[in-house]
Structure formats: C-alpha cells, structure tokens
Amino acid sequence: xxxxxxxxxxxxxxxxxxxxxxxxxxxxxxxxxxxxxxxxxxxxxxxxxxxxxxxxxxxxxxxxxxxxxxxxxxxxxxxxxxxxxxxxxxxxxxxxxxxxxxxxxxxxxxxxxxxxxxxxxxxxxxxxxxxxxxxxxxxxxxxxxxxxxxxxxxxxxxxxxxxxxxxxxxxxxxxxxxxxxxxxxxxxxxxxxxxxxxxxxxxxxxxxxxxxxxxxxxxxxx
Amino acid sequence: xxxxxxxxxxxxxxxxxxxxxxxxxxxxxxxxxxxxxxxxxxxxxxxxxxxxxxxxxxxxxxxxxxxxxxxxxxxxxxxxxxxxxxxxxxxxxxxxxxxxxxxxxxxxxxxxxxxxxxxxxxxxxxxxxxxxxxxxxxxxxxxxxxxxxxxxxxxxxxxxxxxxxxxxxxxxxxxxxxxxxxxxxxxxxxxxxxxxxxxxxxxxxxxxxxxxxxxxxxxxxxxxxxxxxxxxxxxxxxxxxxxxxxxxxxxxxxxxxxxxx
Numbered sequence: 001x002x003x004x005x006x007x008x009x010x011x012x013x014x015x016x017x018x019x020x021x022x023x024x025x026x027x028x029x030x031x032x033x034x035x036x037x038x039x040x041x042x043x044x045x046x047x048x049x050x051x052x053x054x055x056x057x058x059x060x061x062x063x064x065x066x067x068x069x070x071x072x073x074x075x076x077x078x079x080x081x082x083x084x085x086x087x088x089x090x091x092x093x094x095x096x097x098x099x100x101x102x103x104x105x106x107x108x109x110x111x112x113x114x115x116x117x118x119x120x121x122x123x124x125x126x127x128x129x130x131x132x133x134x135x136x137x138x139x140x141x142x143x144x145x146x147x148x149x150x151x152x153x154x155x156x157x158x159x160x161x162x163x164x165x166x167x168x169x170x171x172x173x174x175x176x177x178x179x180x181x182x183x184x185x186x187x188x189x190x191x192x193x194x195x196x197x198x199x200x201x202x203x204x205x206x207x208x209x210x211x212x213x214x215x216x217x218x219x220x221x222x
Numbered sequence: 223x224x225x226x227x228x229x230x231x232x233x234x235x236x237x238x239x240x241x242x243x244x245x246x247x248x249x250x251x252x253x254x255x256x257x258x259x260x261x262x263x264x265x266x267x268x269x270x271x272x273x274x275x276x277x278x279x280x281x282x283x284x285x286x287x288x289x290x291x292x293x294x295x296x297x298x299x300x301x302x303x304x305x306x307x308x309x310x311x312x313x314x315x316x317x318x319x320x321x322x323x324x325x326x327x328x329x330x331x332x333x334x335x336x337x338x339x340x341x342x343x344x345x346x347x348x349x350x351x352x353x354x355x356x357x358x359x360x361x362x363x364x365x366x367x368x369x370x371x372x373x374x375x376x377x378x379x380x381x382x383x384x385x386x387x388x389x390x391x392x393x394x395x396x397x398x399x400x401x402x403x404x405x406x407x408x409x410x411x412x413x414x415x416x417x418x419x420x421x422x423x424x425x426x427x428x429x430x431x432x433x434x435x436x437x438x439x440x441x442x443x444x445x446x447x448x449x450x451x452x453x454x455x456x457x458x459x460x461x462x463x464x465x466x467x468x469x470x471x472x473x474x475x476x477x478x479x480x481x482x483x
Contacts, residue, residue, distance in 0.1 A: 052250040052409045054408070054409050068289075069254050069410045071254075075251065075477070086408055088443070089277075089413045097359065116363075127315050129336075132312070139360075166364045166365075169364075
C-alpha cells in the first residue's frame with residue numbers, strides 16, 4: 001500500500017502561492033495564508049496588501065524587531081520595499097470591498113458546496129472576531145481558503161451546508177487542504193488535485209458533498 | 223488671533239469628556255498606533271459608562287512591555303478600570319490571548335456591537351463626510367444583516383449601514399502644526415486618519431509639533447479642519463516595574479512562535 005502524505009502548513013502555503021500570477025495584488029490572512037508570501041513563484045511580481053493600510057511590503061521580522069509603526073494585519077513587523085504605499089483604514093477597505101484585490105487568502109472552519117464560508121466563530125468559544133474577514137470574502141476577485149480537510153474529530157470541513165456562523169455566501173473560489181485542491185464551480189465542487197498517496201475516493205470519504213473528479217485530477221503540484 | 227489648537231497637557235485635552243460619552247479610539251490594535259497618553263488621562267479622570275468605537279479592545283500594557291514598548295497602554299486600561307459600558311468594535315477578542323474585555327464580556331459586564339472592519343471604517347467615514355448612511359455588500363446572508371434594510375442595486379444585494387457619530391475622537395499621529403494638520407508614520411495611519419473629523423471633537427496625540435508651514439502641503443494626510451486639539455507626547459515616559467502577568471508571558475511566547483513561523 002502506498003504511503004499517504006498530508007501537506008503541512010508550509011506545503012499548503014507553497015501550493016497556495018502557485019495561484020499568484022504575475023502582477024497580482026494579494027491579501028493574506030493570519031495563519032497558513034501569511035506563510036504564502038515566502039513562496040511567490042520565481043519571475044512573478046506580486047504586491048501584498050494588508051488591512052491596516054499598506055500595499056507592497058517585504059520580509060516579516062520576528063516580533064519585537066523592525067519598526068513598530070510598520071506591521072502587517074497580524075501585528076508582525078514587516079519591511080518597506082520600493083513601491084510601498086500607506087493609506088488610512090477607509091481607503092484600505094475601499095481597496096478590499098471595491099474589488100481591486102486579485103486574490104484574498106484566508107483560513108476556514110467550513111466551506112459549503114456552494115462556496116459559502118464560515119471562518120470567524122468556533123461554536124465552542126461562543127465569542128468570535130469578525131475583523132476584516134467579511135469584507136475580504138465579498139470583495140476580492142478570487143477567494144482562496146487554506147484549511148485542514150477535516151476537524152480534530154475527523155469531521156468534514158467541506159460540507160453541504162455550513163452549520164457555523166457564516167462569513168459570506170457563495171464567495172469561495174478555491175479550497176487548498178492538507179489532502180486536496182478543490183475548485184468551487186457552478187456545477188459543484190471539482191476535485192483537481194490530491195495529496196500524494198490519496199485516491200479521489202478516499203478524499204470523497206472525508207468530504208460531505210459529492211465531488212466532481214476532474215478528468216485530469218492529479219497529485220498536488222508544488 | 224492666530225489659530226492655536228495645541229493644548230499643554232493630556233489632562234486638559236480630555237477635561238470636558240463626561241460620563242457616558244461616546245469615544246472613538248484610533249489605531250489598529252498595535253500600541254504604536256494607539257493614543258496611549260490620552261487613554262491614560264481618561265483613566266486618571268475616571269469617567270464611567272463610556273461607549274467606545276475602535277478596531278480592537280486592547281491587549282494590555284504587559285503584552286506591549288514585553289515587546290519593548292515604553293508607551294504601553296492601550297484601550298485595555300479603560301476596560302480593566304471598569305470605565306467601558308459598550309464597545310462598537312471589529313475585533314473584540316483575540317485568537318492568541320484572552321484580554322480583559324473578553325473576560326468582562328463573558329461575565330456580562332460589558333456590551334458589544336461587532337461590526338465588520340471595512341463597515342466600521344465606512345460608518346466612521348460617513349459621519350466625517352456628512353452622509354446619512356452607506357449601502358455595503360459586506361455581511362449579506364450573515365448574522366450582521368439582522369435588522370438592517372436590504373437593497374438590490376444593479377443585481378447585487380447591499381445592507382444599509384448607518385453613520386457612527388461620536389462625541390470625541392482620540393487619535394495618534396506623528397507630527398502636527400498649530401492648525402491641526404497631521405502626518406502619520408507608516409501603518410500607524412490606519413483608523414487614526416479615518417476617525418479624524420468623525421466626532422464632535424477630535425483630539426490628536428502626536429510625537430512632535432512643528433512650525434506652521436513646515437509640513438509639506440503635498441503630504442499632509444489629515445487637514446487641520448478635522449482636528450480640534452493637539453497634544454504632544456513627552457520624549458520619555460516613566461515605566462512602572464510591576465511584574466508582568468503570566469498570561470502576557472504566555473501570549474508573548476505564542477506571538478513569537480507566529481512571528482518566526
């Protein structure tokens with residue numbers, strides 16, 4: 001029997017980054033998404049946006065280093081690069097909501113077969129934080145969700161209908177998990193890639209809605 | 223008479239803020255973007271039953287001291303003093319740290335109105351711009367739409383969001399002149415520039431006051447008309463030597479993990 005691999009956080013970020021096209025303006029959420037900034041494919045110029053009012057920034061410093069007046073949305077100090085611009089919060093969300101960002105990448109708790117997203121409230125915690133998630137979900141041209149395929153209790157996170165509080169409806173375009181890459185289409189969820197060692201049938205068993213297996217479904221490309 | 227919006231102390235800058243006032247607090251959540259000295263003055267004044275408008279509800283000075291900040295107080299100082307009744311906020315709780323606000327919220331001692339961050343910015347901007355409200359696509363189909371008018375415009379559904387009108391806006395900027403013209407530093411512009419002019423009285427805490435004419439007109443971010451008072455930070459601040467809480471130490475460890483990942 002072939003050994004099954006699950007993509008770790010860095011590898012998921014690497015897979016996400018392959019979606020970035022030359023010239024894209026991209027917002028990365030806290031967690032796995034923000035790691036994707038380290039893996040922009042060679043030869044592609046990508047500009048990162050952060051909700052707190054910046055377009056174009058470089059390397060992330062360790063907490064406590066760098067300029068306290070220059071941080072990303074996770075509060076991590078980042079560095080200025082040629083082309084960096086700063087703006088106020090209302091302008092920052094005009095960029096988000098106005099459809100100017102090519103890609104937004106966020107973490108997820110549940111995604112439905114229609115592309116509804118739930119990612120701001122873990123039911124057990126009862127209190128959550130909306131932050132900028134709802135704006136990013138409705139505003140970006142393309143929304144990519146990076147999350148584990150199942151919960152800690154092995155329950156599917158890709159579901160027919162979200163049972164958690166929604167972030168936005170019919171907003172997700174692509175789901176990158178530790179075992180699969182799935183595209184949300186009008187016809188349904190299309191399984192495009194599987195992690196090495198996994199078959200489409202095995203991915204389906206951990207997914208609530210019926211997956212359409214792409215004719216060219218293949219091992220995840222990194 | 224020459225216009226002079228510069229006031230000589232933080233206590234004077236907040237002297238007329240009464241019990242029950244609605245106050246916007248600038249910044250993103252990081253202490254560098256926060257009007258620290260104005261919040262300390264409010265804490266000294268001890269006014270109660272405040273409604274605040276802000277992006278976060280504060281992490282507390284211990285968290286920032288561990289990161290080396292001398293000006294380390296954020297909104298948490300008002301929360302732990304029991305001065306807040308209600309918070310209108312985008313990010314009331316943190317995923318890495320249980321702040322004082324979350325504890326009080328769970329104990330039923332404070333109220334919260336959670337607003338998506340972009341909607342919060344736009345409801346504040348609407349006040350500054352004299353608008354009666356704005357139609358936003360954010361929140362449609364979620365808990366946020368409850369009780370709001372919906373309107374379909376060009377085939378897309380929007381929610382009517384109303385302006386947030388505050389009595390005072392307390393903001394942090396980098397430099398000011400006596401007219402109240404402001405410039406900021408880097409990402410510390412954030413909600414500070416958005417809130418300037420969105421309250422009956424806007425008070426700006428700044429690092430430096432410069433002569434009128436010294437700020438390049440091409441780079442002034444907030445024109446002085448939006449600003450009523452300016453007060454300058456001392457160069458140095460006394461740091462108390464109270465022991466750092468275990469919770470803050472734990473949060474610092476998690477933050478460092480995240481920072482290095």
